[in-house]
Amino acid sequence: MKKFLSVILVLAISLCGVFALVGCSKNESKNFDMVFITDGGTISDGAYNQSAWNGVKEFAEEENMSCRYYQPNVDDNGNLDADTVGKYIKLAVDGKAKYIVMQGEKMAVAVDKYAPQFGDVNFLLVDAAPHAEGSTTIDGFNNVMTVTFDTLQAGYLAGYTSVAKGYNKVGYLGSVSDKSSASYGAGFVQGVAKAADESGIPVLCDYANYDAEDLDYDYSFxxxxxxxxxxxxxxxxxxxxxxxxxxxxxxxxxxxxxxxxxxxxxxxxxxxxxxxxxxxxxxxxxxxxxxxxxxxxxxxxxxxxxxxxxxxxxxxxxxxxxxxxxxxxxxxxxxxxxxxxxxxxxxxxxxxxxxxxxxxxxxxxxxxxxxxxxxxxxxxxxxxxxxxxxxxxxxxxxxxxxxxxxxxxxxxxxxxxxxxxxxxxxxxxxxxxKWENVDNQGLSTGxxxxxxxxxxxDFEMIDRYSSIAETMYNNGTQVIFGGGNSQAESIFTATWKMSEQVYAFGYGYDQSSMGNCLTSVVTDYRVAVVNALKDYKGGSYYEGNCSNNCLYVVDMSTQKTYKDKDGNEVEDKNYNEGYANVYKALGDGTIKPNLPADDVRTVVNSKCMTLNYWVK
Known part of the structure; x- marks a missing residue:
């Protein structure tokens, strides 16, 4: 009898553990019209999961549909297995979900593998595209719609804002091998040039691809x-x-x-x-x-x-x-x-x-x-x-x-x-x-x-990419942007080592919580999810840009006034006329940033901006 009770208790605990992982909802029903599956993070992460979930909730409320979220387990290294995600996809399908929404590259392989198995369910994949594991070939399915963002426009807004906020020594730290980084970087320098030429004030822009073979910098020490x-x-x-x-x-x-x-x-x-x-x-x-x-x-x-x-x-x-x-x-x-x-x-x-x-x-x-x-x-x-x-x-x-x-x-x-x-x-x-350590630029290694x-x-090897940002700051750069590359946090690391006040410019979501963040250019998952679901079409993609308000810079407003909670017209202290004009021009196509084939210098033609391109 004791053994039987023990088995029952173990089963009960196991079941509680399973259902503790699948999020929460006010609705007691097991069936939901819409399901959002996180990338393993929480829906209160202050970033992509939260923004996408807010979009799902907003659309569901407007369409009088039920929704819930699932939060899969990640392994000890923070990785999310496609088959683990597949279990939650099946759970959503069993719950009669009409839409399954996921975000980020972690979900790309899972969508590629499982979406074809459930042709009657509409999948929305935000800021990623389906592809098989180990492949770079993007696969298209009639029941998958993807959301992309115009990172050229996002970078342009970041570059323009950096100068519009009064800084004349700015920088970009990116990756030569990453398409997203190249797009953000190209937009950034063109935005800087626009703001510099408008103001007539000389602006110096440092530009470094940290993984370029001809980079004029040595990370060894x-x-x-x-x-x-x-x-x-x-x-x-x-x-x-x-x-x-x-x-x-x-x-x-x-x-x-x-x-x-x-x-x-x-x-x-x-x-x-x-x-x-x-x-x-x-x-x-x-x-x-x-x-x-x-x-x-x-x-x-x-x-x-x-x-x-x-x-x-x-x-x-x-x-x-x-x-x-x-x-x-x-x-x-x-x-x-x-x-x-x-x-x-x-x-x-x-x-x-x-x-x-x-x-x-x-x-x-x-x-x-x-x-x-x-x-x-x-x-x-x-x-x-x-x-x-x-x-x-x-x-x-x-x-x-x-x-x-x-x-x-x-x-x-x-x-x-x-x-x-x-x-x-x-x-x-x-x-x-004692021991002495120094890098090849004569700076502390950290x-x-x-x-x-x-x-x-002994010591623990640190992220050395922050050293190139340190060099920029030591040479007088005031703000550095790193949109679209995996080492962007190195810029924030570098800001804390400076004796003078310097800033990093965030991207993707509001990164002010990281400290020393001037502001951030946001790819708004909430708005993009709502818009894409309203215009859902499997086998297609939706691009978030300035024309549909899926991009914005924190603390920069395009409207002179806004209405407060009492309906009163209030002056918006964040309004910037130049920013508003640029945002409108990007939205209607008057300004069309260019993406160079390889060298960002080919897209810059400015009277007031000097581009310092870090090559040997």
């Missing part, structure tokens, strides 16, 4: 240890000599130093540490180490100079061979570890080359490697040599090169990677002082070391 003469130190210092290991140097009294034994030779294994005081009258036991049995331990510096020696014992050993390939030629070897039989050793893959990233380990003995997907993993050796091969692939996100002069740790790393660096031992008469005053330390 260097790290190096700084040593100082012992005589300069005002603290009491002691000399530490490590034999058969790392950690030699001169250190301040009370400093905690990590000491690591060298890797054992063939037929040897680390056994213990021997310590000896090198200061007359101070006994050896004053050498304060945390363990004499661990190959990596800590020394608390004080009382005496000392020598610390790693001692090895004779044992039967086998090799862990880290190689580029299975041929095991000398040129293919990365590293070797001599280890005792039936032991486990931590092995770390060499740092990736530029543009690459570690993917997995290959090993004939599948049970030997604890985690084949981790660059640092335990490898178990029983009674034979083991060869493991680290496999690298082209990184799908930016990588940044780090060169360590006077130490180890050089490599190519992605944002979020853990990087360890170790300084070379100092020359006689010198002691390690990395935060765990302890910059320790000869062995």
């Amino acid at each position: 260097t790290i190096q240890p700084v040593y100082q003469k012992i005589t300069i130190s005002k603290e009491t210092t002691y000399k530490v000599k490590v034999k058969n290991g790392l950690g030699s140097g001169v250190y301040a009294d009370g400093e905690n130093v990590t000491i690591t034994a060298d890797k054992p030779a063939k037929g040897k294994a680390f056994d213990h540490w021997e310590v000896k005081s090198n200061t007359e009258g101070v006994k050896d036991k004053k050498v304060n180490i945390s363990s004499d049995k661990k190959s990596t331990m800590n020394l608390l510096v004080g009382d005496c100079d000392c020598t610390i020696k790693a001692v090895y014992k004779d044992v039967k050993t086998f090799q862990i061979i880290v190689a580029k390939s299975a041929d095991l030629s000398l040129s293919s070897l990365y590293d070797t570890y001599n280890v005792e039989e039936n032991s486990t050793t931590l092995v770390t893959a060499p740092a990736a080359e530029s543009g690459m990233t570690f993917d997995h380990w290959e090993c004939d003995d599948k049970d030997a490697v604890e985690d084949v997907n981790s660059p640092s993993t335990n490898v178990k050796v029983t009674n034979k040599d083991i060869t493991i091969i680290p496999v690298y692939v082209k990184s799908d996100v930016p990588t940044f090169d780090v060169t360590v002069y006077g130490g180890t740790g050089s490599g190519s790393y992605r944002s979020g990677d853990h990087v360890s660096v170790v300084a070379d031992p100092p020359k006689d008469g010198y002691m390690f002082y 990395i935060a070391m765990t302890n910059e005053y320790c000869y062995t330390t």
